[in-house]
Amino acid sequence: MTDYEKLGAFYLGKRYDMGAGGLTDDLVLYDSKDLTTHAVIIGMTGSGKTGLGIDLIEEAAIDRIPVIAIDPKGDLGNLLLSFPDLKGADLEPWVNRTEAENMGLSPADYATQQAEFWRKGMAEWDQGVERIAKLRDAAEFAIYTPGSTAGTPIAVLRSFAVPPEAIRTDADLFRERVQTTATSVLALLGMEVDPLTSREHILLANVLQRAWAAGTDLDLARLIAQVQDPPFETIGVMALEQVFPKKDRFGFAMQLNNLLAAPGFEAWMQGVPLDASRLLFTESGKPRVSVLSIAHLGDQERMFFVTMLLNDLIGWMRQQPGTGTLRAILYMDEVAGYLPPVANPASKPPFLTLLKQARAFGLGVVLSTQNPADLDYKALSNAGTWFLGRLQAERDKARVMEGLEGVTQSGRFDRNAMEQLIAGLGKRTFLLHSVHESMPEVFQTRWTMSYLAGPLTREQIRKLSPGAGQPVAAATKPTSATSSAVSPVTDPAAGPPAVPPGVPQFHLPATGADVTWIPGVLGVADVAYGNAKLAIDRSERVVHVAPFVEGPVAVDWGEADALEIGAEHIAEGAPAEGRFGRVPAAVTAKGLAEWQKSYARWLRTSQALTLYRSVSLRVLSTPGESERDFRMRLQQEAREQRDTRVAALREKYAPKVQALQAKLQAARDRIAREQGEASADKLQTAVSMGSAILGAFLGRRKLSSTNLSRMGTAARGMGRMQKSSGDVARAEGSAEQVEARLAALEQEIEAEIGKVESGFDAQQEPLETVSVKPKAGALNVHAVGLVWLPWRETPAGRQPAWSA
Numbered sequence: 001m002t003d004y005e006k007l008g009a010f011y012l013g014k015r016y017d018m019g020a021g022g023l024t025d026d027l028v029l030y031d032s033k034d035l036t037t038h039a040v041i042i043g044m045t046g047s048g049k050t051g052l053g054i055d056l057i058e059e060a061a062i063d064r065i066p067v068i069a070i071d072p073k074g075d076l077g078n079l080l081l082s083f084p085d086l087k088g089a090d091l092e093p094w095v096n097r098t099e100a101e102n103m104g105l106s107p108a109d110y111a112t113q114q115a116e117f118w119r120k121g122m123a124e125w126d127q128g129v130e131r132i133a134k135l136r137d138a139a140e141f142a143i144y145t146p147g148s149t150a151g152t153p154i155a156v157l158r159s160f161a162v163p164p165e166a167i168r169t170d171a172d173l174f175r176e177r178v179q180t181t182a183t184s185v186l187a188l189l190g191m192e193v194d195p196l197t198s199r200e201h202i203l204l205a206n207v208l209q210r211a212w213a214a215g216t217d218l219d220l221a222r223l224i225a226q227v228q229d230p231p232f233e234t235i236g237v238m239a240l241e242q243v244f245p246k247k248d249r250f251g252f253a254m255q256l257n258n259l260l261a262a263p264g265f266e267a268w269m270q271g272v273p274l275d276a277s278r279l280l281f282t283e284s285g286k287p288r289v290s291v292l293s294i295a296h297l298g299d300q301e302r303m304f305f306v307t308m309l310l311n312d313l314i315g316w317m318r319q320q321p322g323t324g325t326l327r328a329i330l331y332m333d334e335v336a337g338y339l340p341p342v343a344n345p346a347s348k349p350p351f352l353t354l355l356k357q358a359r360a361f362g363l364g365v366v367l368s369t370q371n372p373a374d375l376d377y378k379a380l381s382n383a384g385t386w387f388l389g390r391l392q393a394e395r396d397k398a399r400v401m402e403g404l405e406g407v408t409q410s411g412r413f414d415r416n417a418m419e420q421l422i423a424g425l426g427k428r429t430f431l432l433h434s435v436h437e438s439m440p441e442v443f444q445t446r447w448t449m450s451y452l453a454g455p456l457t458r459e460q461i462r463k464l465s466p467g468a469g470q471p472v473a474a475a476t477k478p479t480s481a482t483s484s485a486v487s488p489v490t491d492p493a494a495g496p497p498a499v500p501p502g503v504p505q506f507h508l509p510a511t512g513a514d515v516t517w518i519p520g521v522l523g524v525a526d527v528a529y530g531n532a533k534l535a536i537d538r539s540e541r542v543v544h545v546a547p548f549v550e551g552p553v554a555v556d557w558g559e560a561d562a563l564e565i566g567a568e569h570i571a572e573g574a575p576a577e578g579r580f581g582r583v584p585a586a587v588t589a590k591g592l593a594e595w596q597k598s599y600a601r602w603l604r605t606s607q608a609l610t611l612y613r614s615v616s617l618r619v620l621s622t623p624g625e626s627e628r629d630f631r632m633r634l635q636q637e638a639r640e641q642r643d644t645r646v647a648a649l650r651e652k653y654a655p656k657v658q659a660l661q662a663k664l665q666a667a668r669d670r671i672a673r674e675q676g677e678a679s680a681d682k683l684q685t686a687v688s689m690g691s692a693i694l695g696a697f698l699g700r701r702k703l704s705s706t707n708l709s710r711m712g713t714a715a716r717g718m719g720r721m722q723k724s725s726g727d728v729a730r731a732e733g734s735a736e737q738v739e740a741r742l743a744a745l746e747q748e749i750e751a752e753i754g755k756v757e758s759g760f761d762a763q764q765e766p767l768e769t770v771s772v773k774p775k776a777g778a779l780n781v782h783a784v785g786l787v788w789l790p791w792r793e794t795p796a797g798r799q800p801a802w803s804a
């Protein structure tokens with residue numbers, strides 16, 4: 001019963017027969033790649049939306065697809081409540097105490113009962129507890145609480161970092177990022193403004209835009225400083241002083257500053273950085289299910305956080321290669337207010353951008369809401385999949401019908417039938433409409449593996465967040481070698497120290513004044529690599545700085561650090577002012593010649609490219625691709641191969657199965673005619689495939705004629721002609737033959753499915769390393785000389801004062 005996992009299909013539930021009013025045994029398997037065209041879940045409170053969302057997320061996790069789940073109500077934390085043993089003790093901390101009391105049970109006894117109840121529920125949906133182990137193994141589950149230390153906080157405000165290249169080079173995306181950041185910061189201040197006329201908005205956007213265009217990160221402190229004293233004098237064609245006089249700017253800066261000083265605000269500054277890549281994958285590239293719990297936040301704070309998160313996610317997305325296979329999911333429960341039809345909150349532009357662009361990158365967006373009126377029409381019509389649950393108000397039903405009619409091919413929409421279906425939906429029952437399927441289908445959601453305990457308390461969230469409440473150290477970037485330098489001795493008034501003639505000098509641009517210049521040895525070179533077999537032909541500019549050390553050899557390139565700074569940012573000559581470190585005695589023209597030689601020698605041996613190769617997929621990493629990135633890519637590659645394989649199988653077998661099923665139907669009809677029977681029900685169930693998985697796999701897409709018979713074409717004229725038993729026997733004989741052929745075909749398909757590579761785990765994949773040495777003779781050393789590195793003394797020690 002686990003074969004559907006091989007197919008990249010999400011097991012969402014079983015078909016519900018609206019006519020007969022009962023659950024069938026037909027699995028509803030949703031093709032994961034259909035989710036790249038996004039989905040909406042609509043249904044009244046209690047209709048089972050969150051349960052369906054959790055089903056979807058669990059299925060994604062099993063397929064090692066990472067998920068970011070935004071949780072405004074606090075229900076999604078339940079995704080962390082899955083226990084491979086499903087024992088009472090596992091559930092005890094999470095069960096509802098009041099309910100236990102009402103039933104006159106101790107929490108422990110109630111938990112045991114609940115564990116049994118859950119086990120039974122899962123079993124009824126053909127899921128053994130071993131599936132929970134599989135789920136836990138496939139992904140890492142984490143809960144974050146932005147703006148609060150109850151769980152793991154997210155440092156949203158630590159930096160307004162320069163957006164990635166992919167955003168900066170796209171004028172529309174860059175403008176959107178600037179505008180939505182400004183809007184969301186103002187939202188945090190409680191200011192809902194018109195971006196076109198509000199001077200606060202215009203000023204913030206200008207400050208952000210100019211800093212980012214220049215490649216400078218901002219933090220809140222610098223943002224405040226720049227609001228008071230912007231590094232520009234005009235806005236558009238008007239003088240800054242006219243648009244927003246200094247006195248007023250001061251007031252605005254104060255407002256921002258008060259935000260900083262507000263109690264509890266430091267929670268926005270600590271924790272893991274807001275980084276979509278880190279929310280989607282662990283350090284080693286294992287997929288994550290990250291629940292972002294925002295139930296504790298006020299409306300404005302929620303808007304701020306969601307917008308910043310969506311912006312970052314867009315940046316991540318744009319750095320991914322294109323794919324037709326699902327790569328990641330963004331799920332949002334209760335999306336009301338974030339993507340409304342008329343108003344234009346900060347979150348709306350990035351949401352619309354995601355719905356428009358995410359498909360190409362394999363990012364599926366799933367939005368859940370109670371009321372169709374909460375969703376922008378463009379969002380609704382852009383969604384390829386609709387899960388429609390029970391709706392209460394007639395108005396809601398009407399709106400959903402309109403929307404559905406709009407996205408359904410004309411001529412195929414039967415409004416009356418659809419209205420009836422929707423009106424009859426019960427709890428956990430959804431109408432699945434998908435642009436990828438031939439017709440809609442009603443199903444009941446499968447039992448979740450996660451224990452649905454309801455909203456979690458602060459204490460419960462804390463328990464689920466190891467390391468929560470502890471401030472997380474900021475990432476430091478000082479490099480070992482460049483910091484172990486000689487102590488400064490010069491008087492700032494004295495200027496740069498004398499350096500022997502013939503030794504070229506360089507310095508790195510300092511960020512800010514009041515720095516101490518420490519000398520090191522700079523090396524800049526081009527290193528070339530060539531390997532025809534591996535299709536590698538590239539040249540790289542490298543920049544190194546080696547420290548001066550005490551001892552007979554003053555410069556050891558083995559101690560050098562590669563600088564992540566472009567050679568073009570290195571200035572020639574000594575810096576004009578500051579405190580300077582002592583120039584070591586080893587700095588001479590003769591020493592320089594020696595460093596040049598040893599640099600070239602060292603580059604040849606130390607600069608080999610290390611590439612990884614996947615043993616089973618035979619894929620090679622690209623130069624500069626980290627092991628984490630490579631493993632993430634391998635997982636996606638395996639999924640793409642699987643999807644291609646599955647599509648080919650379906651292509652190959654669906655018509656064959658369809659043809660045989662039609663034949664069988666005809667043979668059965670004949671028997672019925674011969675016997676004078678017309679029990680349509682019996683016939684229909686008999687025609688469906690022997691295996692529920694195959695039925696679902698081949699079922700809805702191609703076999704529309706079978707579907708039609710399934711949906712009930714009972715009213716087929718059947719004569720009541722009594723025939724001789726010989727005719728009956730002949731008809732039965734031919735039906736049996738077709739049945740046998742169908743059974744053989746089924747076996748063949750099963751065998752083919754069995755051969756589909758599945759369960760590929762990039763985390764466990766053995767990697768070979770391939771080393772490519774620099775091309776001999778193609779080494780080009782551009783510069784070697786004395787370099788001055790700016791450092792700043794801080795209470796926390798000496799920090800680099802140059803930007804990467």
Ligand SMILES: Nc1ncnc2c1ncn2[C@@H]1O[C@H](COP(=O)(O)OP(=O)(O)O)[C@@H](O)[C@H]1O
Nearest residue numbers: 044045046047048049050051445446447448452
């Ligand atoms: N897939 C499911 N498996 C088990 N129980 C479910 C499932 N879906 C819903 N339920 C039950 O129904 C209740 C209401 O469903 P829920 O998904 O929270 O509705 P909604 O999100 O639409 O308000 C849940 O608290 C849970 O007890």
Ligand SMILES: [Mg+2]
Nearest residue numbers: 049050075333
């Ligand atoms: Mg819900």
